[in-house]
Amino acid sequence: MSKNKILSINNVHVEIEGKEIVKGVSLQINSGEKHAIMGKNGSGKSSLANALAGHPNYEITSGTVELDGENLLDKSATERSLAGLFLGFQYPLTIPGVTVANFLRAAIKARNGDGIDIKNFRKVFKEKMKLLKIEDSFATRYLNDGFSGGEKKRLEILQMAMLRPKLAILDETDSGLDIDALKIVANGIMESAPKDGGVILVTHYQRMLDYIKPDMVHIMIDGRIVKTGGAELALELEAGGYDKLETEVSQEVGV
Amino acid sequence: MNTVTMRKNSIDFRGQNRFEPEWLYNIRKESWNYYNDLELPHRSNHLWRYTNAQDLLPNNLEELIKIIPSLPDQSENDSSYGDEDFSGYGYNRSDFMTFARLSHDFEKSGVVFKDLLTASRENEDIVKKHLGQLVGYGFGKFEAMNLALWNTGLFLYVPDNIEIKKPIRLQRHPSGPNTIHRLLVVVGNNSKLTLIDDYSGECRKEEAQSNSAVEIFTGDASNVKYFNTQRLSNSCISYITQRAQISRDAKFVSVFAGIGSKISKFNTGTILNGEGAESKLYGIVFGNENQHFDYHTMHHHTASNSYSDIDFKVVLKDEAKSAATGLIRVEEDALNCQAYQVNRNLLLNEGPKAESIPELEILCDQVQCSHGATVGPIDQDMLFYLMSRGVDYKEAMNIITLGYLEPTIEKFPVELGELTRELLATKMKG
Numbered sequence: 107m108s109k110n111k112i113l114s115i116n117n118v119h120v121e122i123e124g125k126e127i128v129k130g131v132s133l134q135i136n137s138g139e140k141h142a143i144m145g146k147n148g149s150g151k152s153s154l155a156n157a158l159a160g161h162p163n164y165e166i167t168s169g170t171v172e173l174d175g176e177n178l179l180d181k182s183a184t185e186r187s188l189a190g191l192f193l194g195f196q197y198p199l200t201i202p203g204v205t206v207a208n209f210l211r212a213a214i215k216a217r218n219g220d221g222i223d224i225k226n227f228r229k230v231f232k233e234k235m236k237l238l239k240i241e242d243s244f245a246t247r248y249l250n251d252g253f254s255g256g257e258k259k260r261l262e263i264l265q266m267a268m269l270r271p272k273l274a275i276l277d278e279t280d281s282g283l284d285i286d287a288l289k290i291v292a293n294g295i296m297e298s299a300p301k302d303g304g305v306i307l308v309t310h311y312q313r314m315l316d317y318i319k320p321d322m323v324h325i326m327i328d329g330r331i332v333k334t335g336g337a338e339l340a341l342e343l344e345a346g347g348y349d350k351l352e353t354e355v356s357q358e359v360g361v
Numbered sequence: 362m363n364t365v366t367m368r369k370n371s372i373d374f375r376g377q378n379r380f381e382p383e384w385l386y387n388i389r390k391e392s393w394n395y396y397n398d399l400e401l402p403h404r405s406n407h408l409w410r411y412t413n414a415q416d417l418l419p420n421n422l423e424e425l426i427k428i429i430p431s432l433p434d435q436s437e438n439d440s441s442y443g444d445e446d447f448s449g450y451g452y453n454r455s456d457f458m459t460f461a462r463l464s465h466d467f468e469k470s471g472v473v474f475k476d477l478l479t480a481s482r483e484n485e486d487i488v489k490k491h492l493g494q495l496v497g498y499g500f501g502k503f504e505a506m507n508l509a510l511w512n513t514g515l516f517l518y519v520p521d522n523i524e525i526k527k528p529i530r531l532q533r534h535p536s537g538p539n540t541i542h543r544l545l546v547v548v549g550n551n552s553k554l555t556l557i558d559d560y561s562g563e564c565r566k567e568e569a570q571s572n573s574a575v576e577i578f579t580g581d582a583s584n585v586k587y588f589n590t591q592r593l594s595n596s597c598i599s600y601i602t603q604r605a606q607i608s609r610d611a612k613f614v615s616v617f618a619g620i621g622s623k624i625s626k627f628n629t630g631t632i633l634n635g636e637g638a639e640s641k642l643y644g645i646v647f648g649n650e651n652q653h654f655d656y657h658t659m660h661h662h663t664a665s666n667s668y669s670d671i672d673f674k675v676v677l678k679d680e681a682k683s684a685a686t687g688l689i690r691v692e693e694d695a696l697n698c699q700a701y702q703v704n705r706n707l708l709l710n711e712g713p714k715a716e717s718i719p720e721l722e723i724l725c726d727q728v729q730c731s732h733g734a735t736v737g738p739i740d741q742d743m744l745f746y747l748m749s750r751g752v753d754y755k756e757a758m759n760i761i762t763l764g765y766l767e768p769t770i771e772k773f774p775v776e777l778g779e780l781t782r783e784l785l786a787t788k789m790k791g
Contacts, residue, residue, distance in 0.1 A: 159749050162741065187751035199746040203764030209750070212760055216751035248764075265750065 110137040110174070112304040113273050118169030120150070120157040120329075127153040129329035130169070135273065135304035142307045142315055142340060145326035146348050151308045152196055154326075155277045159193035160186045174272050188217065190272030190303070194262040194279050200250040206261065207231070207245040210268055217269070234267040238294045255282030259291055267298035274299060275306045280314035292317030312344040327352055384489055385481045392498035392509035399502045411684035411716065412626050412655040417503060417600050419539040419570050425510050446776065449474050449529035453513045453542050461515055463529075470523055477514025477543055487518055491547055495576040495604035495632075504602050507541050507574040514543035517556070521549035521580065528555040528588075528774050534562040535571035535597065543574045550580035550608075557588045557777060561621070564597040575603035581635060582610040588773055589629070592784055593621035595652065602628045609635030609664070616772050619646040619654050620784050630659030630688075633667035633698075643769045644673040648681030648713065649788050655684050662691040662698045662725075671702035674769060676762055677713030678788075685715075689730060690722040699729045706736040707765055709758065759789050 113135040120128035128150045135141055145151045157164035158171060160183030171178040173189055181189060201209065210231065215222050235242065238260045250258050259279050266274050276295065280288055292314055299305045307320060315323075315337065323339040324331045327348070332355045333339065343351060381389075401418070402409040419425055449463040451474065459476040473484055481488050498505035519525060533542060548554050558575065571593065579585045585605070593599055599622040607613045619625050631640040646654045660669035675683045689700045700723075706715035717734035739761055747757035763785060770778050770785075 159745075161745050161749075182754070183745055183748040184751055184753045184757075187749055193749050195746065195749075199740075199743050201743055201746070201761060201764055203767030204760055209747075209760075212747070212752050212756065213750035216753065216756070248768075269750065 110302075111135070111172070112137050112139075112174055113306075114170070114172045115158075116170045118154070118157070118171060119167045120153050121165045121167050122153065122163055126167070127164075127329055128157065131326075131329075131331055132169075133324065133331065135306065137302045137304065139321045140299070140305040140307065140318060141322045141324065142309060142320040143324045143326055143331075144309055144312075144340060144343060146310070149326040150329040151326045152277055155193060155275045155306070155308050158186075158275060159183060159191060184216070187213075187269075187271075192266050192269055192271035192274040194259075194266060194274065194276035196277040196279075196281065196308075198250050198258045198262055200248075200253075202248050202251055204249050205246050206249055209249050210265065213265070213269060230268065234264050234298065237267070237297055238264050239290050240264060256284065256287035256291075259283060260287070260294065263291055263294040263298065267294065270300065272300055272303040273306070274303070275308065277308045278310065279307070280309055280311065288314060289317065312340040315340045325351060327355060380482070381478065382481055382485060384485075385492075388493060389509050392493075392505045395498040396502060396505035396509055399505060402502055408628070408655075408657055408686060411682070412624065412653065414502065416624055417570065417572075417598060417626065419506075419572075421539065422510075425512065425539055425541065446527060447530045448525045448527040449517075451515045451517075451529070451531040452534075453515060453531065454534045454540075459513050459515065461517075464527070467523075467525070471520040472523060472525070473516065473518040474529070475516055477511070477516045477545060480516035480518075480545075484516065484518065487547055488516060488545065491576065491578055492543075492545055493576075495578070495606055496574040496602050500602065503572055503600055504574060507543060507572050507602075511541045511543040511574070513540060514545070517544075517546045517554075519546075519548045519552045519554050522551045523549065524553040525555070526553075528557050528586075530557040531559060533558070533560040533571070533573065535560065535564070535569060535573075535593070535599075539570045539572075541572045544576070546575075546577040546585075548577070548579045548583050548585055551582050552580060553584045555586040555588075555774070557774065558590070559588075559777070560591045560593055560599065560601075562597075563594040569596065570598045571600065573599075573601045573603075575601065577603070577605040577613075579605065579607050579611045579613055581608045583608070584612045586614045587616075588777060589615070589617040590773075590777060590781065591617075591619050591621055591625060591627065592781075595621060595623050595650065597622045599625045599627070601626070604630050604632065605640070606632045606634050607638040607640055607667075610637040611635065611639070613638075613640045614772070615640070615642045616769065617642075617644040618770075618773075618781055619644070619648075619656065620781070620788070622652065624653045624655075626655045628657040628659075630657070630661065631669065632661045632663060633669060633695075634663050636664045636666050638664060638667040640667075640669045642669070642671045642673070643772055644671075645766045645769045646673075646675045646677075646683055646685075647766070647785050647788055648675070648677045648683055649679045649791060650681065651679070652681045654682065657686045657688070658702070659688040659690070660700055660702070662689075662695040662700060665694070665696040665698065667695065668699045669701070670699075671704075672769070673702070673704045674766060675704070675706040675715055676709065676766065677706065677715055678709035680712045682714045683716070684718070685734075686718045686720060687732070688720040688722065689732065691725045691728050691730070693724040695725055696727045698725070701731050703733045705734070707762065708736065708738050709762065759786070762789060
């Protein structure tokens, strides 16, 4: 079976307010693959995620990104989403006055136009809520307003499940979750992640990778991917910590 | 300058008002004298910094005096009716068509709902006791004008222990050149009332003025909700002064929406006059094009253990302007009160101007009080969140803006809420 390239990132540099945070990252994800990007806070992994999704504060200064063969970088955040990119937010925003259901309806409508099939929408919505153990009452609550950390993250996965992207970047979806919530979220990701698309799990810890086995693990330090390996790399990292790895890496590059 | 020439004139209100009781004639005369003695408010006067009073003056005061209605012969009162949505229905128009109808559910309840002129004769005691007590001529130039010259009015009286479940709806159509209207509401002890006061319509003449005074008295432990929607066409000039006095253990909720008019000056205030009185005030303003909104809110605590809260949100686009002045006053002997107010202003582009001026006069040292004000654009991260889900920029702005106002709109009765949402959506697009 020949694999399609879902995402090709080639030597991408990202700046925030003139300061370079991501310093040349290349990455390729084939259909059906799950990759983990691991790194400490400030390593640039979230900046890479936000830049790929088109956040206006994260400027990609050089490099190329293709999603399913299409240039992503000349597209707005809206167009990137419609092209099949999904970012699960590390800190999902609260939008008062906008219910979860209306928010999702707007997102679906952006894809299907006014011909949105309300009956089908409701059916899928209910199914996915059940999968993520989200109570029905959430549909009419304001988006993330008064939600716990775990509820917000489950809602991010609900959105992914509804929008069916080609590539999902899940930015620290595991943070702030207790063990039960982590299982639910991980299960939700496994069930509803794009089967023939790709998934990038951006994470600090290895623990979510117990539930979602990545095909590849990339370690980011100071804006660069310094090491790439299989699922076992995450375990190594967990055992030795980032400090050990940093020492190794600096020795390798002779700093 | 009509006012100057009018000033010297001796106005024979009596000539036009053969059917008004003597006391009402006297109030008009006193108010008229007071009106003439008062200077037009200057920009340096409190609450007049942002609006030119000249813009609010009727251009044909002589005409207004001539047309103080002699008799409400165009009015229909007390003809009861059945309506599934409302307990009562009142109508005020600039050609002095006034009518008030009450659901037959209240035929023998003692509830009175009729035009104010008729009430001044038929319900003299109550009207005389209350008229002008909250929005009297001493209030200011335009309030004095109103009390002297009101030409269309409504009176609603709810006796003790009456629950009016469905709202009473008032429609105000100041569609002619000038309309001076008054509303007097007196609610008894332990009674419940929901009142919709809806100002709408196209102004037929360019820059038609509407001057409205609203007085609401609530009895002990009563529960009153008052909804005020101003959605006049953009050629109108709207001036509304509304006061409510809240008695012991009574609850008052007031929700207002300022959507229409070229110039809208709105002064809403609540006097917490009995121990344990509670007042919640929620307001929204949405201005576009060159609209001008000058809004004042006031909570005046004169009794202990009273509670007040104000949440006032403003959205402006194009070249619209808004000034929001919010006064909290707590008297020295009003102990253990709580008073809160927030005014938030959302600017959708570079053109609009918003001012937010909290005023605190706290004379008592046992009080919990807070106030907050913000002015700013839409949060960029919120926009990005929506756009990252495929929603385009314009639609994301729509969703966030209407969402920002939604918690207030939600408090309206269903139909009024729907209407407000539609109006706002249209303004967003325009």
